[in-house]
Amino acid sequence: MTLIRLTGVTKTFPAASKAAAPVVAVDDVSLAVAQGEVCGIIGYSGAGKSTVLRLVNALESPTSGTVEIDGTDITRLNERALRALRGDIGMIFQQFNLFDSRTVAKNVAYPLEVARRPRAEITARVDELLRFVGLADKARSFPEQLSGGQKQRVGIARALATSPRILLADEATSALDPDTTQEVLALLRRVNAELGVTILVITHEMDVIRTLADRVIVMEHGRIIEAGEVFDVLSAPRHPATRRFVASIIDDVPAGEQLRVLRERHPGRIVTFTVRDGDVTQADIFAALSSHGVRFELIHGGINDIRGRVFGHLTLALTGETDAVQRAIDAASAFAPLLEEDTRG
Ligand SMILES: Nc1ncnc2c1ncn2[C@@H]1O[C@H](COP(=O)(O)OP(=O)(O)OP(=O)(O)O)[C@@H](O)[C@H]1O
Ligand SMILES: [Mg+2]
Numbered sequence: 001m002t003l004i005r006l007t008g009v010t011k012t013f014p015a016a017s018k019a020a021a022p023v024v025a026v027d028d029v030s031l032a033v034a035q036g037e038v039c040g041i042i043g044y045s046g047a048g049k050s051t052v053l054r055l056v057n058a059l060e061s062p063t064s065g066t067v068e069i070d071g072t073d074i075t076r077l078n079e080r081a082l083r084a085l086r087g088d089i090g091m092i093f094q095q096f097n098l099f100d101s102r103t104v105a106k107n108v109a110y111p112l113e114v115a116r117r118p119r120a121e122i123t124a125r126v127d128e129l130l131r132f133v134g135l136a137d138k139a140r141s142f143p144e145q146l147s148g149g150q151k152q153r154v155g156i157a158r159a160l161a162t163s164p165r166i167l168l169a170d171e172a173t174s175a176l177d178p179d180t181t182q183e184v185l186a187l188l189r190r191v192n193a194e195l196g197v198t199i200l201v202i203t204h205e206m207d208v209i210r211t212l213a214d215r216v217i218v219m220e221h222g223r224i225i226e227a228g229e230v231f232d233v234l235s236a237p238r239h240p241a242t243r244r245f246v247a248s249i250i251d252d253v254p255a256g257e258q259l260r261v262l263r264e265r266h267p268g269r270i271v272t273f274t275v276r277d278g279d280v281t282q283a284d285i286f287a288a289l290s291s292h293g294v295r296f297e298l299i300h301g302g303i304n305d306i307r308g309r310v311f312g313h314l315t316l317a318l319t320g321e322t323d324a325v326q327r328a329i330d331a332a333s334a335f336a337p338l339l340e341e342d343t344r345g
Contacts, residue, residue: 003166003198004033004056009065011051011222025051027222028065035165038192038199040213040230042245047219049202053168056200057089058082069166087115090159090197094171096151098143104154105130105139111161129157133187149180156187160195167191169201173208185211206249209234210306218242234304235276235311252302252313262299266317269325270299273316273338277309285314285332292328294320 011026026048033039041049054060055067058074066073074085098107105126112122130136133153143151152172159167169188173181189212191197201208209216209230216233218226218241225239234250237243247253253272254262262270273285289296300315318325329338 001035002032003035003037003070004031004200005066005068006031006052006055007066007068009052009055009062009067011048011055011060012063024222026055026062029219029222029224030065031217031224031227033198033200035198036192036196038188038201038212038214040209040216041200041202041219042204042209042216042249043219044241044245048222049219050170051222052219053091053170053200053202056166057091057168058085083115087111087162088164089166089168090162090164091168091170092152092155092159092172094174096143096148096155096175098151098154098158100143102142103139104135104141104143104146107143107154108157108161110158115162125161126157129160132160132190133157147180148176149183152176152184153187156184156191160191160197165196165198167197167199169199169203171202171204173205174203178207181205181207182211188212204249206304209249210304218245231277231306231309231311234306235309250302250304252300252304254300254315258300262315262317266297266299268317268319269329270315270317271329271338272300273314273332274311275303275314276311282314288332288334289316289318289328292320292324292331294318294325294328 007030009026009029010024013023013025015022029052041052043049051060055062058077061075067075069085069088077085099110102110108126108129109122112125127136130139133156135150135153135157138146138150143154146154173184176184185208188199192199201212203209213230215228216230217224218233218239220241226233226237226242233242234246237246275282275285296316296318298314299317301313303310303312318328
């Protein structure tokens with residue numbers, strides 16, 4: 001069942017000055033997110049990602065097109081219905097956006113106070129949420145006394161206070177170190193798996209997409225340029241901008257200065273092979289090279305695991321008789337896509 005649906009949505013912001021053109025932040029975007037799904041949105045700065053999230057929770061209204069939540073066109077809601085909608089959509093942010101003057105418990109209680117829930121119910125719900133995010137012992141602390149990861153867990157508890165069906169996350173782990181990021185991602189996985197909350201995440205972090213998202217949408221200049229299963233989009237991106245973006249977050253192919261240093265250090269030919277589950281394994285490549293009597297050394301590379309399926313790149317320095325090296329490369333590249341020499345330009 002589709003929970004979030006955008007159809008032909010365009011969002012234009014007025015020009016900042018008379019000389020400037022209006023900004024088309026979102027340009028004819030259509031997308032659907034199923035109930036229970038975790039969907040990632042990636043893309044360079046200014047691509048329109050945050051604007052899409054703001055359209056989903058009705059903080060912005062589309063210039064044209066429709067935004068539907070569970071079949072209801074939210075651009076036509078009155079104030080009262082909008083408040084109900086916002087209770088059904090939680091949001092977390094890169095900078096956490098906690099109230100510094102409120103305790104942890106009072107931060108989590110805030111959406112329930114706004115919704116005028118009875119005091120006893122609020123107390124019980126806040127307890128339950130703080131236990132869920134593992135911060136029951138911090139109820140009386142203030143945000144400034146917490147680590148970044150703890151602050152984001154408070155942010156998550158607050159976002160879940162009204163039991164929303166949808167959670168929107170805008171770079172929610174970008175301000176955190178890698179270990180803390182993993183903790184918060186594990187919590188978000190529980191939010192999805194145990195509470196059944198549908199999650200839409202914006203990120204530029206490989207780990208977030210890899211470990212959290214089921215599906216990924218790639219945006220550029222306000223448009224969706226690619227979308228699909230995470231493994232497919234990351235391991236075999238079709239659009240050049242997606243390839244550039246994926247290369248920037250994975251960084252397993254040497255380029256530029258890194259490649260120059262490798263060339264200086266290693267004689268012979270330097271080639272990069274693509275390894276992809278279902279297509280070709282490392283063993284296939286090594287066997288093809290060995291069978292031609294070529295010596296090879298692994299000098300760069302990376303293997304990525306997406307829920308048990310692997311893909312990545314192996315950069316090898318090949319030495320031996322010139323013709324044999326060429327034959328070995330031909331043999332290996334017959335099944336493994338080859339990026340020769342200047343791999344990424
Ligand atoms: N309220 C606004 N008024 C005017 N222009 C805006 C407004 N909000 C966003 N924009 C513009 O719309 C475009 C898309 O912005 P948006 O914040 O959605 O991008 P983003 O993909 O989230 O980028 P980032 O990764 O930097 O957060 C940008 O050119 C931005 O300057
Ligand atoms: Mg943004």
